[in-house]
Amino acid sequence: MWQRFKAWFHKWASPKWFFDMSASWMPWLKGIAIACMVTGVIWGLAFAPQDYQQGNSFRIIYLHVPAAILAQSVFMMMAVAGFVNLVWRLKLADLAVKAAAPIGAWMCFLALFTGAVWGKPTWGTWWVWDARLTSMLILLFLYFAVMALHGAFTDATTGGRAASIMAIVGTINIPIIKFSVEWWNTLHQPATFKLTEKPAMPPEMWVPLLIMVIGFYCYFGYLLLYRMRNEVMEREQRTQWVRELVRKGV
Amino acid sequence: MNPKRKQRMLIILFVLGGVGIAIGLALYALSQNINLFYSPSQIAAGEAPKDTLIRVGGMVEEGSVERHKDSLKVQFNVTDFQHTITVRYEGILPDLFREGQGIVAMGRLRDDGTIEAQEVLAKHDEKYMPPEVQRALDKAEAAKAGE
Numbered sequence: 001m002w003q004r005f006k007a008w009f010h011k012w013a014s015p016k017w018f019f020d021m022s023a024s025w026m027p028w029l030k031g032i033a034i035a036c037m038v039t040g041v042i043w044g045l046a047f048a049p050q051d052y053q054q055g056n057s058f059r060i061i062y063l064h065v066p067a068a069i070l071a072q073s074v075f076m077m078m079a080v081a082g083f084v085n086l087v088w089r090l091k092l093a094d095l096a097v098k099a100a101a102p103i104g105a106w107m108c109f110l111a112l113f114t115g116a117v118w119g120k121p122t123w124g125t126w127w128v129w130d131a132r133l134t135s136m137l138i139l140l141f142l143y144f145a146v147m148a149l150h151g152a153f154t155d156a157t158t159g160g161r162a163a164s165i166m167a168i169v170g171t172i173n174i175p176i177i178k179f180s181v182e183w184w185n186t187l188h189q190p191a192t193f194k195l196t197e198k199p200a201m202p203p204e205m206w207v208p209l210l211i212m213v214i215g216f217y218c219y220f221g222y223l224l225l226y227r228m229r230n231e232v233m234e235r236e237q238r239t240q241w242v243r244e245l246v247r248k249g250v
Numbered sequence: 251m252n253p254k255r256k257q258r259m260l261i262i263l264f265v266l267g268g269v270g271i272a273i274g275l276a277l278y279a280l281s282q283n284i285n286l287f288y289s290p291s292q293i294a295a296g297e298a299p300k301d302t303l304i305r306v307g308g309m310v311e312e313g314s315v316e317r318h319k320d321s322l323k324v325q326f327n328v329t330d331f332q333h334t335i336t337v338r339y340e341g342i343l344p345d346l347f348r349e350g351q352g353i354v355a356m357g358r359l360r361d362d363g364t365i366e367a368q369e370v371l372a373k374h375d376e377k378y379m380p381p382e383v384q385r386a387l388d389k390a391e392a393a394k395a396g397e
Contacts, residue, residue, distance in 0.1 A: 049380030087258045123371045124344030130286040172270050185285040187354055192376040200377040
């Protein structure tokens with residue numbers, strides 16, 4: 001088992017293997033992402049029932065929650081890639097950090113923006129410096145830090161390592177975001193979904209949300225592979241196989 | 251695993267642990283300042299400073315909201331079911347403001363133990379339900395009360 005895992009892990013050292021494999025995954029990710037997001041948006045915005053207190057404004061949850069979940073998951077994925085990059089010096093891991101950071105930053109921005117739009121009618125304010133909102137804003141700045149560090153060095157490898165360290169250290173913020181609503185008094189409500197309990201929401205509301213979350217994950221996977229493939233092509237442009245591809249016009 | 255990689259891994263884990271502990275201690279030291287609001291019990295215990303801007307959070311007590319007839323002045327009690335504090339406010343309340351709703355009010359604690367609020371925010375809870383369910387619940391409760 002361990003030997004098999006090792007063999008599989010070592011395959012990732014080969015950019016060509018990744019390039020060929022990702023080509024077969026991408027149509028799947030794209031298809032599932034489009035199917036889920038179209039279903040989720042139509043179901044969530046048009047057919048899910050209104051909330052008894054907030055009326056229609058609660059529907060922003062169908063963007064806000066998936067974006068917020070993704071913003072945190074992408075950061076954790078980036079930290080794992082950064083760890084692999086630092087310990088095993090895998091080129092692809094470095095590319096993954098570089099490719100994931102802007103996507104995560106956009107997700108984080110989307111979560112903050114939709115939250116503000118929802119906060120105005122619900123709470124009565126766009127922004128409040130409570131622990132959840134502030135730690136989420138810090139996450140956005142951490143993304144900026146990773147992106148800036150990656151580009152701050154003339155040598156791409158050094159930049160990649162600096163960005164990886166930033167990504168790893170920045171994960172400390174993730175549990176703070178997660179538990180901020182429990183550790184401190186915040187205006188932001190606690191989580192509606194918990195692994196151990198039934199959600200405080202009926203299924204006709206959370207099923208479309210779940211579909212949206214799956215759609216967002218697949219969309220992220222698709223974008224990530226797309227960006228990584230571009231990077232691989234650029235970095236490996238002198239190799240035989242990339243030249244071959246370009247010649248064939250793929 | 252080759253020793254070089256093991257060493258790098260240990261360094262990373264060591265740094266992560268160190269930074270984690272440092273941030274944990276800093277947050278622990280700041281924990282009182284990170285809380286967005288005081289609860290009525292904390293104010294009753296004298297933890298909140300007087301005549302400075304503070305936030306107080308809790309539930310609007312049922313039947314305590316008194317609106318002034320010809321102005322936007324309103325007065326209500328905020329409770330955490332142990333202690334209660336009176337909040338006075340002049341202005342437009344958020345849509346979600348109602349009796350039994352969680353709110354956060356920003357204002358000054360006066361000598362008479364009331365809060366003079368400048369801003370009132372509604373705090374939403376994590377529960378969502380369709381309006382029909384709420385109506386059914388209300389009906390069930392009314393039926394129970396009528397028995």
